[in-house]
Amino acid sequence: MNLTHIYESCCLCPRNCRVNRYANTGYCGCGHTVKAARAALHHWEEPCISGTRGSGTVFFSGCTLGCCFCQNYSISQENFGREITSKELSHIFLRLQEKGAHNINLVTATQYLPSILEALDLIKSSLFIPVVYNCGGYESEEIVKELSSYVDIWLPDLKYFSTELSSRYSKAPGYFEAASKAIKQMILQTGAPQFDSHGDIMKKGVIIRHMVLPGAKEDSIRLLHWMKETLPEGMYYISLMSQYTPFYKSGNFPEINRRITSYEYGKVVDEAIRLGLDQGFMQEKSSAKEEYTPPFDLEGIE
Template sequence: MKKEKNMTENIADKEMSECKLCPRNCKKNRKNKEKGYCLMTDELCVARAALHMWEEPCISGEEGSGAVFFSGCTLRCVFCQNRNIAAAQTGKIISIDRLADIFLELQEKGANNINLVTPTHFVVQIAQAIKKARRNGLIIPIVYNTGSYENIETLKLLDGLIDIYLPDMKYMDSSLSLKYSNAKDYFDVASKALDEMFKQVGKPVFDKRGIMKRGMIVRHLILPGMTYDSKNVIKYLYETFKDDIYISIMNQYTPLKQVEKYPEINRKVTDKEYDEVVDYAIELGVVNGFIQEGETASESFIPEFDCEGV
């Protein structure tokens, strides 16, 4: 164990001294308290750790998913619903030991899994916390909930630690990813990242209750007026992975105040737009999927990032 710990610490020193954990490759010395593109130093910062009921049914179940929301973000999309934590405006600095304890506390509360939300820039510390928590009795699956703007080398640090990948595939059109996420290369990066994620976890596995124990669910959030790109995304996912993954088609886009300067997306997705994309997925042959019904585009579905459970 001591050898493993030393290896992990060496990786942490290297990555935090010249950070290249995400495709921004900002090379900031986060160990020396410089802030990376993610707006974070090497100090773990968590904004919320609580049971979360609003994920896909096989993730939340009736008991809830043990969601740990990390502060900062490598994408910071202009329409982000979790804008306060993405912009590092809230959160509490904690130790790796405390993070491991949080995982165990969520398990004690009955969580179906540990759900790491926007974790990329803290992967090295998270890996250490997972290993410690497992040595101390953590047995529930670990979910990696990401925008998919990931370096393959960073994902490889998680091989054997993550049970379920819950990535986005936001765009195929590079003009959209540049405008709304400042990432012209988003699709190229994300498609390679999804390949690595699937390589690690493989086909879906569920328990008797229908709760996912292993596998990958790829989310796609439909943007107003962008159904053409949504269809391209769904087609790519289905042709690449067939029924070996689940595709979650989301209509919960919520136009918050910060998108007023982007009038073309300053509205909700219409029922017609959403149905058009869902119907297209069905026509393609998508069987393993999730759709959203009812009023999901609402700020009431955005949790309070008040450091609960941290």
């Protein structure tokens, strides 16, 4: 599918900047040429994504959000990476498949979607593994619809219910409004999660990730209630994450310049279980460690 016309008046994400990306940049700071910082097998996603051989992750530069705690800030906010053509990107996808990747994992890809779809179109007869869309959740419902024949597994964050929090920490006042609509659409497109014949590796479905933030357990609990009341039961997985670590500009916000406590994470997990939202992944708080950040050294980006 050719979506390159969108670069002329960019509406790829809910910021809807309407800039001509051939001449200018919008909020994400990205031009019209794909930039990426790493393409390699990655073993730190949920077990049904990483499996035993790893997920074929491609980390794209830039981001439509501006999270003050971003662990990938050198690429997402400072735009580190190398520019590549769609053809080069298609070869990168094939190389990851050859290395044994269980899937192609597009990390923070929204700002380059037209070029990424071009790359996927170039190799559609040779790519046999699922495509995972790993994003911050701040997506346009219309763009999600356009991706229905390209994306097999959606891996969105659902970060905030509160507008105040999403404005303060991610510079996105309309975060929940956009993410909630986008996630409903993702579930509509994939249907119930599907796995390989061993039941280990996800082939299709939605995993909603939520990382509990310090001092914000009530917001996490409001999100759980929204999921329970709004999303179709059994049609998605939840990944409740406990490993928040202050990164980047967290120090500007004293209330989140610390790890979460076992009490905070436990309260959120208890509520998820009480609501019956136990299909998915929860972390042992006792094993929480600094979130793994891969080296952004242009590995695999040639």
